[in-house]
Each structure stands twice: as C-alpha cells, then as structure tokens.
Amino acid sequence: GAVVSQHPSWVICKSGTSVKIECRSLDFQATTMFWYRQFPKQSLMLMATSNEGSKATYEQGVEKDKFLINHASLTLSTLTVTSAHPEDSSFYICSARGDLAKNIQYFGAGTRLSVL
Amino acid sequence: GESVGLHLPTLSVQEGDNSIINCAYSNSASDYFIWYKQESGKGPQFIIDIRSNMDKRQGQRVTVLLNKTVKHLSLQIAATQPGDSAVYFCAETNQAGTALIFGKGTTLSVSS
Numbered sequence: 001g002a003v004v005s006q007h008p009s010w011v012i013c014k015s016g017t018s019v020k021i022e023c024r025s026l027d028f029q030a031t032t033m034f035w036y037r038q039f040p041k042q043s044l045m046l047m048a049t050s051n052e053g054s055k056a057t058y059e060q061g062v063e064k065d066k067f068l069i070n071h072a073s074l075t076l077s078t079l080t081v082t083s084a085h086p087e088d089s090s091f092y093i094c095s096a097r098g099d100l101a102k103n104i105q106y107f108g109a110g111t112r113l114s115v116l
Numbered sequence: 117g118e119s120v121g122l123h124l125p126t127l128s129v130q131e132g133d134n135s136i137i138n139c140a141y142s143n144s145a146s147d148y149f150i151w152y153k154q155e156s157g158k159g160p161q162f163i164i165d166i167r168s169n170m171d172k173r174q175g176q177r178v179t180v181l182l183n184k185t186v187k188h189l190s191l192q193i194a195a196t197q198p199g200d201s202a203v204y205f206c207a208e209t210n211q212a213g214t215a216l217i218f219g220k221g222t223t224l225s226v227s228s
Contacts, residue, residue: 004159006159032214034215034216042220043205043218043219043221044160044205044218045218046215046217049215057214093160095159095160103148103150103165103209103213104150104162105150105162107152107159107160107161108159109158109159110157110158110159112157
C-alpha cells in the first residue's frame with residue numbers, strides 16, 4: 001500500500017514552454033499533497049502544500065504564477081511549470097499524506113526536468 | 117528558524133557492519149521525526165518514524181533513537197548491506213505540523 005505515482009519521470013522542453021507534472025496516490029486518498037524541488041546532492045526543498053479542493057500554500061520565495069498547483073481530487077495533484085527557463089531545470093518530487101498515517105508522507109519517484 | 121541537519125555528509129562502512137547516521141535538530145518543540153532513504157534518481161522512501169514521547173523505536177534491521185535533551189536523532193542500521201547504500205535524510209514536522217523539514221542528508225556507502 002501507500003503508492004504514489006509521478007509522471008513523467010523525465011522531461012526535456014524548450015525555454016518558454018510549460019510542463020505539467022502529475023502526482024497520483026494509487027491506493028489511498030491523499031488529503032494533502034506536497035511538491036518539493038531538489039538540486040543535485042542537496043536536500044529536498046518544500047515548494048508548496050496543497051489540500052484537495054483548496055488553493056495551494058506556497059513557501060516563501062516560490063513564485064505562484066510560475067509553479068501552478070492543482071489538487072482537484074483526493075488522488076491527483078498537478079504541478080505546471082509555466083514559461084520554463086533553464087534555471088527551472090531540477091528534480092521535482094511530490095508526496096502525499098492521507099488516511100493511512102497522518103504524518104507520514106509517501107513520495108513519488110520524481111520528475112527530472114531539463115529546460116533547453 | 118527551523119532547521120534539521122546531519123553531522124556527517126558521508127559514511128562508508130563494510131558489509132555486515134552496523135551503521136549509525138546522526139541528525140541534529142534545532143526546534144525543541146518538534147514532536148515528530150522521520151527517516152527517509154533516497155536512492156539515486158528516485159524519490160525518498162519511508163524508513164521509520166518516532167514521536168517525541170519516545171526515546172527509541174525499532175523496525176526491521178533499523179532503530180531510531182531520540183535524545184531530546186541534546187536535540188539529537190540517530191538511525192542505526194544493523195548488518196548493513198550493499199542495498200542500503202543511499203542518501204539518508206532525517207525530517208521533522210514544522211511548527212504548524214503541516215509539512216516536513218528535511219535535513220541535508222548523509223550518503224551511506226557500503227562496500228563488499
């Protein structure tokens with residue numbers, strides 16, 4: 001149980017385009033989902049917290065208009081990187097917390113974004 | 117501010133040895149801690165958690181110890197195997213209890 005699927009695992013895009021990343025909880029309902037960004041050999045930095053049916057809460061310094069988060073159902077959250085630039089290249093990871101264990105977050109496999 | 121850190125960025129052990137990975141945290145009000153394992157190119161995998169009302173918790177081959185007096189957390193891995201090679205992160209819930217704050221990570225390398 002507690003499987004979180006993230007898609008795509010790897011994406012290359014041209015500068016100025018938008019990229020959507022999906023995060024799904026496959027076997028539980030995720031009341032809260034989280035989006036992290038991770039640079040090589042560094043820790044995970046929380047970008048935003050999203051609760052189903054409400055607007056996401058962004059961490060300080062994260063641009064809301066650049067990183068659009070939607071959590072329309074209890075099993076799906078999406079992160080859209082709008083007008084991507086090379087500096088947005090990174091490893092993006094989602095996690096989900098639901099009814100299995102309130103404080104444990106289960107992570108997706110991550111998405112490697114490369115912006116040319 | 118809130119921060120979680122680790123004492124050593126790397127740890128190298130021989131297969132079969134016991135490994136101890138340490139973590140120091142700064143928020144004395146933290147009441148919940150988690151250890152995650154992250155293999156290269158993958159998302160973090162839950163290992164074990166502990167609440168602040170406990171000093172020790174054991175899982176399969178892993179033990180987490182919490183010393184609230186010195187704000188120190190450790191993960192012990194018994195009979196370390198090559199498959200244990202990964203980056204290990206400790207994390208604590210933020211003050212609001214709404215999210216996790218991750219430490220910097222320790223890279224564990226296990227040689228045969």
